[in-house]
Amino acid sequence: QKEVEQNSGPLSVPEGAIASLNCTYSDRGSQSFFWYRQYSGKSPELIMFIYSNGDKEDGRFTAQLNKASQYVSLLIRDSQPSDSATYLCAVNTGFQKLVFGTGTRLLVSP
């Protein structure tokens, strides 16, 4: 069974702080990794994707991938109340099928 694990949270951070969201996966053959943001009652929205070891930055967001340890993380700098949402980690295991984690709920307090 290919699994993607996330802490369900909620992860509470004050406005302006760095939020760190983590995801581990079980399939060593996984090739690409995606972070989606989902507001309550809405559909998932792509934030970032990464497929090489290391860091990838896009504005306030940084995705980090460590294939040896089988984890991927998302850092959100200067967190804003509008970042409050559930963040879904998804892993492509090589057949263009994504396996999703259950998501981490992030709460950013003003």
Place this chain on the structure above:
Amino acid sequence: DGGITQSPKYLFRKEGQNVTLSCEQNLNHDAMYWYRQDPGQGLRLIYYSQIVNDFQKGDIAEGYSVSREKKESFPLTVTSAQKNPTAFYLCASDPDKLNQPQHFGDGTRLSIL
């Protein structure tokens, strides 16, 4: 504007009734997917299609059926055999190329009357 359109936004099903959820995309994507999301759970794959007139079962296909007669369209039928259909249904598509992300429609919320 390119995108994925799902309709209706809300749908109610009576006992013993089949209902069909629509998904249309104008992104020229080859692959299309249907997911189901229950409260507090991640997305679970129902069916997917990588080419017209071909589709594959996902992890929870029982009680559902699909067709892919056109590249742009991938409708999902929730049959009366699906005993617990209440959920948020999401359609997605991607170019079916390595490492390319899936993009989602706005979803259909299905409830039992």
